[in-house]
Amino acid sequence: MRQHQLSSTESSNDYDQRELLNVHPPDWRNPEPADRYNLVIIGAGPAGMLTAINAASAGAKVALVERDRFGGACFNDGCIPSKAIIRTSRVYAEMRNAENFGAQVPTGISLDFPAAMERMRRVRARISRRVSAHRLSAMGVDVFFGEARFAGPDAIEVEGKRLRFKRALVASGARPKLPSIPGIAAAGYLTNESVFDLAECPRRLLVIGGGPLGCELAQAFCRLGSQVSIAQDDPMFLGNEERDAAQILSDALARDGIGIHLNTQTLNVRTEGNQKIVDLASDDYKFTLTVDEILVGIGSSPNVEGMNLEAAGVQFDKEAGIFTNDYLQTSNPQIYAAGDVCSEKKFPHIEAAAADLVVHNALFSGRERLSALAIPWCTYTDPEIAHVGLYVKEARAKGIPVKTFTVMMSEVDRAITDGEDEGFVKIHVREGTDKILGATVAASHAGEMISEISLAMSAGLGLGALARVSHPYPTQAQAIKLAADAYLATVRRPTRNWILRQWLAW
Numbered sequence: 170m171r172q173h174q175l176s177s178t179e180s181s182n183d184y185d186q187r188e189l190l191n192v193h194p195p196d197w198r199n200p201e202p203a204d205r206y207n208l209v210i211i212g213a214g215p216a217g218m219l220t221a222i223n224a225a226s227a228g229a230k231v232a233l234v235e236r237d238r239f240g241g242a243c244f245n246d247g248c249i250p251s252k253a254i255i256r257t258s259r260v261y262a263e264m265r266n267a268e269n270f271g272a273q274v275p276t277g278i279s280l281d282f283p284a285a286m287e288r289m290r291r292v293r294a295r296i297s298r299r300v301s302a303h304r305l306s307a308m309g310v311d312v313f314f315g316e317a318r319f320a321g322p323d324a325i326e327v328e329g330k331r332l333r334f335k336r337a338l339v340a341s342g343a344r345p346k347l348p349s350i351p352g353i354a355a356a357g358y359l360t361n362e363s364v365f366d367l368a369e370c371p372r373r374l375l376v377i378g379g380g381p382l383g384c385e386l387a388q389a390f391c392r393l394g395s396q397v398s399i400a401q402d403d404p405m406f407l408g409n410e411e412r413d414a415a416q417i418l419s420d421a422l423a424r425d426g427i428g429i430h431l432n433t434q435t436l437n438v439r440t441e442g443n444q445k446i447v448d449l450a451s452d453d454y455k456f457t458l459t460v461d462e463i464l465v466g467i468g469s470s471p472n473v474e475g476m477n478l479e480a481a482g483v484q485f486d487k488e489a490g491i492f493t494n495d496y497l498q499t500s501n502p503q504i505y506a507a508g509d510v511c512s513e514k515k516f517p518h519i520e521a522a523a524a525d526l527v528v529h530n531a532l533f534s535g536r537e538r539l540s541a542l543a544i545p546w547c548t549y550t551d552p553e554i555a556h557v558g559l560y561v562k563e564a565r566a567k568g569i570p571v572k573t574f575t576v577m578m579s580e581v582d583r584a585i586t587d588g589e590d591e592g593f594v595k596i597h598v599r600e601g602t603d604k605i606l607g608a609t610v611a612a613s614h615a616g617e618m619i620s621e622i623s624l625a626m627s628a629g630l631g632l633g634a635l636a637r638v639s640h641p642y643p644t645q646a647q648a649i650k651l652a653a654d655a656y657l658a659t660v661r662r663p664t665r666n667w668i669l670r671q672w673l674a675w
């Protein structure tokens with residue numbers, strides 16, 4: 170497909186305008202509703218859009234309602250802008266590290282934050298064609314802009330129009346959780362909804378929260394020239410991840426020059442002129458940081474308010490979101506929920522899997538279970554931390570005996586030639602078998618590598634099968650084959666020794 174080339178004279182504003190024409194066309198007119206829809210969807214984020222596309226291509230009559238912008242948080246102020254900024258920040262990190270690769274960068278590196286932000290907008294405008302209201306409409310989806318609200322168990326109202334449905338999906342997403350730190354509201358702070366609008370790189374930045382969002386953006390802003398500190402109230406970053414993976418990340422952030430404050434509470438914030446003065450405490454050690462901006466990434470709150478869910482008999486909790494069963498059905502079996510409004514793990518590819526599942530279950534009486542899917546996720550720091558399936562502690566809690574095969578990236582030729590030999594591949598199997606329970610990859614390209622293990626898990630292939638997969642040499646993904654070879658050695662060695670003994674006895 171021929172890609173649209175952007176002229177070098179286009180400004181950030183032009184990119185934003187172009188994006189808007191796709192994600193919320195200003196002159197949009199809502200269509201006349203059909204008598205009854207097979208499926209009405211609230212929210213055009215990844216969960217809602219993908220479900221609408223799948224359902225329409227299966228021949229269903231579908232309505233999709235969005236109150237703001239198509240693409241939701243992922244496209245507008247999540248995955249896409251953050252990954253674009255991370256890419257630029259990696260370029261700066263590589264330039265600073267050029268000598269280690271035997272290369273010279275002519276003179277000192279000058280950081281150009283506005284150029285990085287402009288590239289982010291250019292990238293977002295380009296991708297916006299895929300999340301366009303017109304595109305969905307052309308696929309046969311009735312697109313409505315406006316605030317959706319249930320008018321009963323089988324009808325939704327938007328902009329004075331009533332959409333009657335056989336099935337509905339609530340995919341209304343989530344918004345950043347607001348901090349309850351004294352003084353922070355008055356001092357002002359950034360979230361993912363405002364950080365990508367910054368015109369200047371903050372000279373000093375405090376990131377509160379050490380989950381994926383906090384770690385990714387702390388590293389990116391540090392590499393773009395901010396003096397960054399990160400405060401996390403837990404003893405490690407990335408709460409659920411394996412300890413050694415979280416440690417590798419913590420070391421990497423510290424090496425970049427980020428001030429690491431684990432086990433640290435933010436007590437209060439006040440301002441002095443343009444500066445924000447933040448008091449923090451780590452156990453009984455109290456200290457103060459002076460910064461120009463604070464970025465808060467402490468999780469999200471589900472969008473459950475204002476939809477009149479009660480009228481539809483859909484049970485929810487303001488913190489936990491909408492309650493669903495494993496088939497993604499809510500307490501009203503005709504209404505499903507998917508994505509950040511109900512999911513514990515907030516990633517859009519979970520939404521992609523959920524979209525298939527909803528179409529199958531809601532429209533074709535399927536019984537697919539979310540828990541049966543092998544869904545990987547990744548934190549896009551350098552190195553990246555990716556995971557799929559069970560963690561060891563989860564397997565043990567279920568009474569499953571675990572055997573782990575680990576390969577350090579420092580044993581992988583391509584990782585050494587690339588100067589990216591930090592990290593590991595760990596694959597957990599049920600002891601005594603080659604059934605893959607889960608895996609963690611901490612490596613520069615972990616997000617790309619984890620898919621091979623997800624494929625094996627989805628297809629029911631064991632670790633032995635991965636040992637028979639040829640990889641081009643040299644690649645970093647060979648670490649997966651090495652782990653699989655390590656498994657095979659444990660099976661073959663006893664058999665081979667037995668055969669040798671029999672032979673020699675003869």
Ligand SMILES: Cc1cc2nc3c(=O)[nH]c(=O)nc-3n(C[C@H](O)[C@H](O)[C@H](O)COP(=O)(O)OP(=O)(O)OC[C@H]3O[C@@H](n4cnc5c(N)ncnc54)[C@H](O)[C@@H]3O)c2cc1C
Pocket residue numbers: 211212213214215216217234235236237238239240241242243244246247248249251252315316317318340341342343361382472475476507508509510515516517518520549
């Ligand atoms: C900074 C950041 C980076 C991220 N990076 C990644 C990443 O790299 N990889 C990854 O997998 N995940 C990432 N995520 C997570 C990802 O963005 C979310 O998991 C994803 O957006 C959730 O999709 P969703 O469809 O459930 O909800 P959303 O994307 O939030 O969409 C919900 C939509 O519903 C609309 N809506 C809500 N209420 C109503 C109503 N009453 N009527 C009509 N419309 C309504 C909203 O306007 C919104 O457009 C990131 C998140 C952030 C914040």
